[in-house]
Amino acid sequence: xxxxxxxxxxxxxxxxxxxxxxxxxxxxxxxxxxxxxxxxxxxxxxxxxxxxxxxxxxxxxxxxxxxxxxxxxxxxxxxxxxxxxxxxxxxxxxxxxxxxxxxxxxxxxxxxxxxxxxxxxxxxxxxxxxxxxxxxxxxxxxxxxxxxxxxxxxxxxxxxxxxxxxxxxxxxxxxxxxxxxxxxxxxxxxxxxxxxxxxxxxxxxxxxxxxxxxxxxxxxxxxxxxxxxxxxxxxxxxxxxxxxxxxxxxxxxxxxxxxxxxxxxxxxxxxxxxxxxxxxxxxxxxxxxxxxxxxxxxxxxxxxxxxxxxxxxxxxxxxxxxxxxxxxxxxxxxxxxxxxxxxxxxxxxxxxxxxxxxxxxxxxxxxxxxxxxxxxxxxxxxxxxxxxxxxxxxxxxxxxxxxxxxxxxxxxxxxxxxxxxxxxxxxxx
Amino acid sequence: xxxxxxxxxxxxxxxxxxxxxxxxxxxxxxxxxxxxxxxxxxxxxxxxxxxxxxxxxxxxxxxxxxxxxxxxxxxxxxxxxxxxxxxxxxxxxxxxxxxxxxxxxxxxxxxxxxxxxxxxxxxxxxxxxxxxxxxxxxxxxxxxxxxxxxxxxxxxxxxxxxxxxxxxxxxxxxxxxxxxxxxxxxxxxxxxxxxxxxxxxxxxxxxxxxxxxxxxxxxxxxxxxxxxxxxxxxxxxxxxxxxxxxxxxxxxxxxxxxxxxxxxxxxxxxxxxxxxxxxxxxxxxxxxxxxxxxxxxxxxxxxxxxxxxxxxxxxxxxxxxxxxxxxxxxxxxxxxxxxxxxxxxxxxxxxxxxxxxxxxxxxxxxxxxxxxxxxxxxxxxxxxxxxxxxxxxxxxxxxxxxxxxxxxxxxxxxxxxxxxxxxxxxxxx
Numbered sequence: 001x002x003x004x005x006x007x008x009x010x011x012x013x014x015x016x017x018x019x020x021x022x023x024x025x026x027x028x029x030x031x032x033x034x035x036x037x038x039x040x041x042x043x044x045x046x047x048x049x050x051x052x053x054x055x056x057x058x059x060x061x062x063x064x065x066x067x068x069x070x071x072x073x074x075x076x077x078x079x080x081x082x083x084x085x086x087x088x089x090x091x092x093x094x095x096x097x098x099x100x101x102x103x104x105x106x107x108x109x110x111x112x113x114x115x116x117x118x119x120x121x122x123x124x125x126x127x128x129x130x131x132x133x134x135x136x137x138x139x140x141x142x143x144x145x146x147x148x149x150x151x152x153x154x155x156x157x158x159x160x161x162x163x164x165x166x167x168x169x170x171x172x173x174x175x176x177x178x179x180x181x182x183x184x185x186x187x188x189x190x191x192x193x194x195x196x197x198x199x200x201x202x203x204x205x206x207x208x209x210x211x212x213x214x215x216x217x218x219x220x221x222x223x224x225x226x227x228x229x230x231x232x233x234x235x236x237x238x239x240x241x242x243x244x245x246x247x248x249x250x251x252x253x254x255x256x257x258x259x260x261x262x263x264x265x266x267x268x269x270x271x272x273x274x275x276x277x278x279x280x281x282x283x284x285x286x287x288x289x290x291x292x293x294x295x296x297x298x299x300x301x302x303x304x305x306x307x308x309x310x311x312x313x314x315x316x317x318x319x320x321x322x323x324x325x326x327x328x329x330x331x332x333x334x335x336x337x338x339x340x341x342x343x344x345x346x347x348x349x350x351x352x353x354x355x356x357x358x359x360x361x362x363x364x365x366x367x368x369x370x371x372x373x374x375x376x377x378x379x380x381x382x383x384x385x386x387x388x389x390x391x392x393x394x395x396x397x398x399x400x401x402x403x404x405x406x407x408x409x410x411x412x413x414x415x416x417x418x419x420x421x422x423x424x425x426x427x428x429x
Numbered sequence: 430x431x432x433x434x435x436x437x438x439x440x441x442x443x444x445x446x447x448x449x450x451x452x453x454x455x456x457x458x459x460x461x462x463x464x465x466x467x468x469x470x471x472x473x474x475x476x477x478x479x480x481x482x483x484x485x486x487x488x489x490x491x492x493x494x495x496x497x498x499x500x501x502x503x504x505x506x507x508x509x510x511x512x513x514x515x516x517x518x519x520x521x522x523x524x525x526x527x528x529x530x531x532x533x534x535x536x537x538x539x540x541x542x543x544x545x546x547x548x549x550x551x552x553x554x555x556x557x558x559x560x561x562x563x564x565x566x567x568x569x570x571x572x573x574x575x576x577x578x579x580x581x582x583x584x585x586x587x588x589x590x591x592x593x594x595x596x597x598x599x600x601x602x603x604x605x606x607x608x609x610x611x612x613x614x615x616x617x618x619x620x621x622x623x624x625x626x627x628x629x630x631x632x633x634x635x636x637x638x639x640x641x642x643x644x645x646x647x648x649x650x651x652x653x654x655x656x657x658x659x660x661x662x663x664x665x666x667x668x669x670x671x672x673x674x675x676x677x678x679x680x681x682x683x684x685x686x687x688x689x690x691x692x693x694x695x696x697x698x699x700x701x702x703x704x705x706x707x708x709x710x711x712x713x714x715x716x717x718x719x720x721x722x723x724x725x726x727x728x729x730x731x732x733x734x735x736x737x738x739x740x741x742x743x744x745x746x747x748x749x750x751x752x753x754x755x756x757x758x759x760x761x762x763x764x765x766x767x768x769x770x771x772x773x774x775x776x777x778x779x780x781x782x783x784x785x786x787x788x789x790x791x792x793x794x795x796x797x798x799x800x801x802x803x804x805x806x807x808x809x810x811x812x813x814x815x816x817x818x819x820x821x822x823x824x825x826x827x828x829x830x831x832x833x834x835x836x837x838x839x840x841x842x843x844x845x846x847x848x849x850x851x852x853x854x855x856x857x858x
Contacts, residue, residue, distance in 0.1 A: 039570065039841050056486075061842065066835075066839070095578075189498070392829075411559075
């Protein structure tokens with residue numbers, strides 16, 4: 001396939017920024033090509049629930065082509081981008097297809113940053129896509145099975161230790177969900193494992209968890225985490241991750257069968273392949289209009305963009321949603337010959353959940369915690385999900401989990417056959 | 430781990446036969462160890478719906494440990510069996526654990542039989558477990574994406590051709606579900622693909638599809654399949670499967686991007702590793718009591734068993750369910766010193782679905798087809814599913830598919846990270 005596609009506008013990425021941009025561009029009557037390496041949008045805020053057997057992967061994955069059913073001007077391409085010439089306004093896909101465009105929006109998002117710490121890539125689990133979440137779930141469930149037949153020993157305690165690095169929302173929410181699994185699933189399903197032997201350690205380099213929230217909420221979250229039996233290590237840096245656990249900077253070793261890395265974010269690799277100017281963490285440098293510096297007609301939004309004069313904007317869903325909208329509107333302005341407008345982020349607040357009936361929320365000056373914040377968190381995430389079917393499935397799974405205290409999705413469904421021999425099989429193919 | 434477990438009874442397999450046996454043995458007050466290479470029971474009759482994006486894998490997978498919650502006498506072991514000494518009454522797991530037993534029930538089920546036809550193992554998709562189904566779904570969705578960017582040509586037609594080998598229920602149901610996908614999903618999701626270019630060919634070596642049913646129902650099923658636009662090749666044997674399609678015995682080549690092998694069943698490999706007498710297709714030879722010939726205390730049931738004097742029993746769920754029950758009851762009889770009883774299969778009838786409002790059913794002398802048979806099929810399969818949560822999820826997915834004509838689960842969720850680079854990703858890890 002050496003064909004050349006010639007859409008007027010190309011949007012790279014089906015995350016929050018790309019999805020929102022497509023919604024706006026599809027109304028503009030332009031020929032738009034939407035490209036992603038996956039054929040679905042992933043609702044990242046609920047990824048930790050897939051990892052902890054609360055939701056199935058498909059519940060947070062929304063097929064891009066379903067989104068385009070009533071948007072005939074937009075075509076979709078399942079492709080990886082392997083190169084690009086921003087001067088010539090072309091992209092090259094992994095299948096060898098050339099794509100020539102007039103306007104480009106790069107919304108390829110982020111990936112886990114390891115800050116060069118040895119062993120993170122090889123031994124820690126990320127939570128950045130559905131495959132990550134499945135891998136973590138399958139790994140944890142297999143370790144529980146192994147622990148169930150291992151006599152009590154330091155080796156068994158290590159199998160049952162989960163170290164979560166990073167005290168932001170992802171780390172806190174994962175730790176909290178594991179604590180619920182320990183409390184409600186382990187006693188009934190693994191009678192040979194005393195639940196208190198399942199150890200959950202949350203490691204954070206700074207002196208607080210959820211450090212972007214007001215300090216009263218940070219303290220509340222910390223108390224809630226401790227209430228759920230999660231060990232919190234503040235001011236603790238990771239020096240190395242190995243197959244047997246984590247070495248902290250002070251020299252302490254945490255023996256752990258599972259290390260989850262939720263400590264940082266960088267731009268996804270693709271940003272570097274496009275020939276665009278990049279800054280901190282590989283992010284693409286854009287002006288306040290979200291147009292890439294020195295590249296008129298090329299825009300970037302979401303986690304991949306570093307906005308001049310607003311470098312401190314957090315890499316969260318709200319910034320991506322608003323940035324994707326704004327970049328799309330500026331592309332339509334440019335096509336219409338109107339002046340571009342500067343992006344103003346409207347902070348709608350932030351929330352994090354710790355576990356059943358425990359969450360924190362900060363909306364302007366309003367600070368919520370406890371059951372009210374938790375119900376607000378549930379409602380907001382249901383509303384934000386894309387697609388009625390996904391909302392329905394998540395609602396039912398949540399209602400199920402709430403009423404039964406169960407996490408029903410505990411089948412270890414391994415890699416596809418083509419990927420080679422499967423651990424959990426009678427056969428040795 | 431070189432420990433030795435000493436349960437009184439071991440049940441190998443969490444399929445229909447094993448599950449039913451555990452239900453009965455758990456009431457007998459014995460120490461039972463249940464072993465499977467997976468941590469879940471798979472509801473195989475709905476596997477084709479996972480393959481065709483109608484159900485998510487977890488909907489038909491029921492965790493074994495959930496089943497054991499109210500059965501404290503039964504312990505579960507996630508393990509593969511790599512060897513056994515039926516004389517010494519021991520088993521060896523892949524983790525090196527010895528298991529010594531007094532009574533053994535082998536219910537390890539079946540696997541796809543290729544009859545030695547070249548290329549089947551390497552190039553055809555099976556439908557024998559959830560990983561098979563996911564692999565087939567992902568493959569088919571990726572070919573649709575490739576076809577969407579390939580100009581009309583023989584190559585594109587081949588990408589869009591599905592050959593299903595085997596005219597039994599699995600083959601027929603898979604073909605029917607693909608036809609629904611073609612009719613209701615392709616036009617809206619792949620506007621560049623004319624639906625009629627998606628070709629579905631059902632190949633059967635004998636002169637009828639669903640050959641175990643009454644001939645009037647066979648004809649009805651054939652008409653229904655043709656109504657859905659499925660090409661049926663009767664009396665056609667496969668000589669070879671290659672990466673580009675299927676060679677039929679007569680010399681004809683069917684160029685096809687996807688070949689599904691639903692043509693036969695043999696015993697799973699594990700049967701041969703136990704040192705027990707085997708017969709046709711590697712199945713374990715058992716007497717009418719389901720006790721293995723010359724091995725008192727060792728029983729086999731379900732697809733893996735070949736019953737003396739009843740060699741013609743079909744390898745279907747009903748035989749496995751009744752056989753698993755019967756073998757478990759005979760084990761309890763043997764423990765109580767009572768004489769074993771012979772297995773009598775009660776034929777409760779058979780059903781197969783072709784597509785929306787089209788199914789056939791044969792229950793004694795009663796023959797049903799059309800909408801009534803279809804609704805009966807839906808109801809029966811809902812009732813047979815294990816676990817309230819699974820029933821609820823399947824009911825909702827079916828209601829969703831029925832009302833919207835959609836198949837919502839079209840995200841290509843690939844292998845876990847650990848399995849290597851993922852096609853559908855921005856990253857090249």
